[in-house]
Amino acid sequence: MPTTYTLIASTDIGAGGVSTFTFSSIPQTYKDLQLFSSARVTVSGRTDGQFIFNSVTSGYSYTFAEGYSTNTVYVSNSNATSQVDVLMNQSDNTANYFGTSQYYISNYTSTNQKPHISRQCDPSNSSSTFYIQTGAGQMAGTQAVTSLTISAKGGNIAQYSKFHLYGISYT
Amino acid sequence: MPTTYEILATTTLSSTANTYTFSSISQSYTDIRLVANMGLTGQGTIFFRCNSDTGNNYYWEALMAVGSSSTPTSAIQGSGEGRCIVTAGNQQTSSTNGYSLLTVDFMSYTFSLNKPFFYEYGFVPATALYNTKRTACGNYTSGTAISSVSIITDSNFVAGTTFTLFGILKA
Numbered sequence: 001m002p003t004t005y006t007l008i009a010s011t012d013i014g015a016g017g018v019s020t021f022t023f024s025s026i027p028q029t030y031k032d033l034q035l036f037s038s039a040r041v042t043v044s045g046r047t048d049g050q051f052i053f054n055s056v057t058s059g060y061s062y063t064f065a066e067g068y069s070t071n072t073v074y075v076s077n078s079n080a081t082s083q084v085d086v087l088m089n090q091s092d093n094t095a096n097y098f099g100t101s102q103y104y105i106s107n108y109t110s111t112n113q114k115p116h117i118s119r120q121c122d123p124s125n126s127s128s129t130f131y132i133q134t135g136a137g138q139m140a141g142t143q144a145v146t147s148l149t150i151s152a153k154g155g156n157i158a159q160y161s162k163f164h165l166y167g168i169s170y171t
Numbered sequence: 172m173p174t175t176y177e178i179l180a181t182t183t184l185s186s187t188a189n190t191y192t193f194s195s196i197s198q199s200y201t202d203i204r205l206v207a208n209m210g211l212t213g214q215g216t217i218f219f220r221c222n223s224d225t226g227n228n229y230y231w232e233a234l235m236a237v238g239s240s241s242t243p244t245s246a247i248q249g250s251g252e253g254r255c256i257v258t259a260g261n262q263q264t265s266s267t268n269g270y271s272l273l274t275v276d277f278m279s280y281t282f283s284l285n286k287p288f289f290y291e292y293g294f295v296p297a298t299a300l301y302n303t304k305r306t307a308c309g310n311y312t313s314g315t316a317i318s319s320v321s322i323i324t325d326s327n328f329v330a331g332t333t334f335t336l337f338g339i340l341k342a
Contacts, residue, residue: 004176004337031335032206061269061295063302065236075236077299104291106208106272107333115208115272117293119306134234136293136304138269170181170335 006030008165017042017156022149023165028109030167035103035148037086038162043155044092048099048122050083051150053114053139057082064118064135069128084137086150087120088157094125098161108145113138179203181335187212187327192223193336194319198281200338205275207322208333210266215326217263217292218254219275221317225253231288231309237262238300254323255309257292262303266329268296271303273322280317285310 008030009023026033041047052060061079087099101120108114115138122131139145150163177200180193196203209217221228230250249256263271271294278287292305311317322334 004178061297061299061302063236063293063295063299063304065234065304065306073234077236077238077302079295079297079299079302104272104274106206107270112331113269115270115293115295117272117274117291117304119291134236134291134304134306136236136272136291136295136302138295140297168176170178170333 004169006167006169008167010164011162013157013159013161015159017158019156020149020151022147024147026146026148027167028144031107031170032168033105033108033145034166034168035101035105036164037101038098039086039088040090040098040158040161041088041152041155042091042158044090047090047154049086049088049150049152049157051086051148052083053145054143054147055149056141059140060084060137061140062135062137064133066131066133068131087122087131087133088152089122093122093129097123097125105145110144111142113140114145175340177338177340179336179338181333184328184330184332186330189325189327190321190323191328191334192319192321196318196320196336197338198316198318201341202276202278202339203280204337204339205320206335206337207273208270209273210270210329210332211263211324212265212327212329214260214264215324216260217257217322217324219257220254220321220323221311222313222315222319223321224313226313227251227253228312229253229255229309230312231255231307233305233307236302236304238302257290258294258303258305260325262301263294264296264301268298268301269294277317282316283314285312286317
């Protein structure tokens with residue numbers, strides 16, 4: 001029986017952190033991609049991370065519902081944005097708590113639009129800094145996804161952050 | 172390492188259709204996962220049924236982000252409809268605006284009691300008015316194991332729409 005989920009690449013961030021890194025030369029032999037992240041950034045405030053495909057900085061659409069603090073939810077819509085958000089805990093959040101994200105990216109080799117769905121969380125031991133998010137989006141354009149670049153919106157992605165990219169086969 | 176996700180069936184529509192059914196689903200797995208990348212010919216409701224069952228055996232609750240940024244997040248409950256609705260008729264529009272992505276996880280699908288499911292649906296076209304993200308969980312309350320799953324719309328799925336079913340083993 002063939003393996004349907006295959007680890008394409010995995011990154012563990014080392015001492016000092018990095019501001020950005022790239023999963024490059026993504027094989028075009030799968031149908032879908034799934035990105036898992038566990039990450040913090042080295043700055044405080046509501047500063048998270050982001051990713052872009054193929055170094056493209058336009059044409060992303062994204063919508064999400066987010067719950068935070070206690071019983072508070074809101075919706076955000078961003079059409080024609082320059083990136084897709086990735087939740088990462090900040091330095092003033094609970095020590096050693098890492099934000100976690102799962103992105104399912106469909107039909108990434110297509111020349112049509114490539115939809116994605118996600119679930120993300122910035123966990124905390126304080127309800128006032130706890131965020132949970134369910135989102136969806138799309139990358140416009142006609143190019144297949146061959147690279148995925150993840151960045152901190154401020155400071156660096158902190159040491160011990162981890163990112164895993166899986167390819168999902170339909171055969 | 173054992174293979175835990177196995178492909179059971181996948182299809183790409185060669186022409187428009189309003190229904191696709193995975194039938195004779197193997198009973199050899201622990202859980203099953205449906206992945207659908209869907210374009211519609213026009214506005215339409217999308218829903219699924221198990222075992223062609225139109226009885227009141229579907230109960231679910233969804234957290235939604237719908238429409239423009241001024242629209243609040245809402246939670247809905249569904250029951251008594253003989254189906255589980257994935258998106259309402261005024262939410263997914265023509266495929267010229269983009270494709271939607273749906274994943275449905277049916278846990279313990281061979282169980283003789285209630286079978287829980289969890290779905291995520293996203294549609295983020297170029298027009299924010301139609302942005303939709305739903306995260307839902309529910310139960311299929313029939314005592315019969317799930318041997319078929321149908322994805323149905325009151326519009327039509329466009330050619331190129333893909334439906335895939337994975338079997339998931341616990342080891």
